[in-house]
Amino acid sequence: MTKATKLLTALPPPQRRRLMEVGREVSFAEDTRIFEAGGTADRFWVIRSGAVSLDQQVTSVQRVTVASLGSGDLLGWSWLFPPHRWDFGAVAFSPVRAYEFEAEPVLALCDEDPQLGMLLVRTVAEILAHRLEMTRGQLMEQYTVRRRGGGL
Numbered sequence: 001m002t003k004a005t006k007l008l009t010a011l012p013p014p015q016r017r018r019l020m021e022v023g024r025e026v027s028f029a030e031d032t033r034i035f036e037a038g039g040t041a042d043r044f045w046v047i048r049s050g051a052v053s054l055d056q057q058v059t060s061v062q063r064v065t066v067a068s069l070g071s072g073d074l075l076g077w078s079w080l081f082p083p084h085r086w087d088f089g090a091v092a093f094s095p096v097r098a099y100e101f102e103a104e105p106v107l108a109l110c111d112e113d114p115q116l117g118m119l120l121v122r123t124v125a126e127i128l129a130h131r132l133e134m135t136r137g138q139l140m141e142q143y144t145v146r147r148r149g150g151g152l
Helices: 013-020 103-112 114-149
Strands: 023-028 033-035 043-049 052-057 063-069 089-092 096-102
Touching: 013 103, 013 114, 023 043, 043 103, 063 114, 096 103, 103 114
Parallel strands: none
Antiparallel strands: 023 096, 033 089, 043 096, 052 063, 052 089
């Protein structure tokens, strides 16, 4: 498995500075629901400290954690792709400090600076590919455990 790409450190300093100009520092208390699946995806965050759980509602009362994110990780990518709706929910697993970026000014910045736009899209794609690979590995592990246990 390759090391996870971190959005801010993947950008060269000039592009990182430009992106940070439209960001702001935010914090979330432990157990705060940051967003809900199906809601409007109009921003993203880079976690500075703390942990966030991505979850999926599987029944009316049960949620399943699908990923855990920590320092340096990108939280939210649905802002970049239509229909701009969150695919998962997110909750602060511990107190979280993050940089928050609203989609509209970031997209305007990308229009002004096509190099930044390409680097941002490429980096988000690398992050998504890594997360997909991690999920595939987890699914294969679960399948193998079930097969050995005779569950399938």
